[in-house]
Amino acid sequence: MYGNNNDFNNKVIRSVLIACVAVVIGFFRSISAIALPPSGTASIGKFWGFGIVIVIIGITYSIMLFTNKVKNKTGVEPEAIAYEIPDFAMKSLDEYQKIDPAFNVADIVNFCSELFMKLQQCRSEKDYSPVRANLTEMYYSSCEQEAQEMEFSNVKCYVESYAIKDIVPRGYFQKAGSDHLVVRVRGTVKDYTINLKSGKLTGGNKEYPKFIVFEWILSRRMGLKTNPPDKVITMSCPNCGAPLNVQGTVKCPYCGSTVAAMESDWKLNSSKIITLRYL
Numbered sequence: 353m354y355g356n357n358n359d360f361n362n363k364v365i366r367s368v369l370i371a372c373v374a375v376v377i378g379f380f381r382s383i384s385a386i387a388l389p390p391s392g393t394a395s396i397g398k399f400w401g402f403g404i405v406i407v408i409i410g411i412t413y414s415i416m417l418f419t420n421k422v423k424n425k426t427g428v429e430p431e432a433i434a435y436e437i438p439d440f441a442m443k444s445l446d447e448y449q450k451i452d453p454a455f456n457v458a459d460i461v462n463f464c465s466e467l468f469m470k471l472q473q474c475r476s477e478k479d480y481s482p483v484r485a486n487l488t489e490m491y492y493s494s495c496e497q498e499a500q501e502m503e504f505s506n507v508k509c510y511v512e513s514y515a516i517k518d519i520v521p522r523g524y525f526q527k528a529g530s531d532h533l534v535v536r537v538r539g540t541v542k543d544y545t546i547n548l549k550s551g552k553l554t555g556g557n558k559e560y561p562k563f564i565v566f567e568w569i570l571s572r573r574m575g576l577k578t579n580p581p582d583k584v585i586t587m588s589c590p591n592c593g594a595p596l597n598v599q600g601t602v603k604c605p606y607c608g609s610t611v612a613a614m615e616s617d618w619k620l621n622s623s624k625i626i627t628l629r630y631l
């Protein structure tokens with residue numbers, strides 16, 4: 353899930369590309385040396401030599417890049433970076449409060465914090481049904497698909513420890529009939545995946561925790577508003593289905609799970625890794 357393989361593939365592609373570019377440059381350098389011999393055979397030889405040197409430097413550099421990755425496996429991995437949605441592409445949450453007066457940043461932070469912890473559990477159990485009510489249908493099915501692929505290839509994810517550093521709702525934007533909140537979630541996770549058949553480590557790291565920054569997008573239908581904290585709403589418990597009168601956040605008297613009135617609202621729509629660094 354954390355894209356170790358992607359990073360590895362990127363490196364392979366980069367190495368091969370650099371080698372190819374080096375070969376092409378070297379080749380043309382040599383050709384042009386033959387086509388336009390400056391003077392005498394001695395300098396043709398020199399230009400040929402120059403082309404070959406470029407090829408050798410290129411290939412050596414690619415090999416170094418490639419083997420560097422093998423070294424990194426036991427220690428520090430480079431940061432994996434994706435771009436965050438820039439500030440100019442969204443509006444401030446103060447502005448959102450004008451649309452939805454009961455909107456509360458602290459509620460969003462609590463929601464994300466609980467969801468983050470539950471997701472770690474779901475990942476190792478390969479079952480996302482406990483958080484289904486908190487995910488959009490699309491994101492839920494992509495999680496389930498990933499879980500099924502892991503099940504199929506006999507891989508299990510072990511989440512040894514996790515901690516949230518901070519959760520910052522950054523802003524919002526509106527698109528395709530929905531309101532989207534952009535939330536930065538930073539935390540540390542120590543996890544790894546094991547192939548249950550071979551017992552081999554297939555991803556992550558057993559010794560080092562990693563620092564991860566996620567960009568979460570929470571979405572809900574445009575026009576929905578947060579229930580004021582003093583308003584009692586009737587809903588069914590997302591866990592056991594029991595009918596409940598919820599005011600703010602309550603504990604379900606039947607199954608004991610925490611139910612927030614807002615749980616029916618915002619759903620996690622996507623989760624993207626912005627930074628990943630082994631500590």
Ligand SMILES: [Zn+2]
Nearest residue numbers: 589592604607
């Ligand atoms: Zn319940």
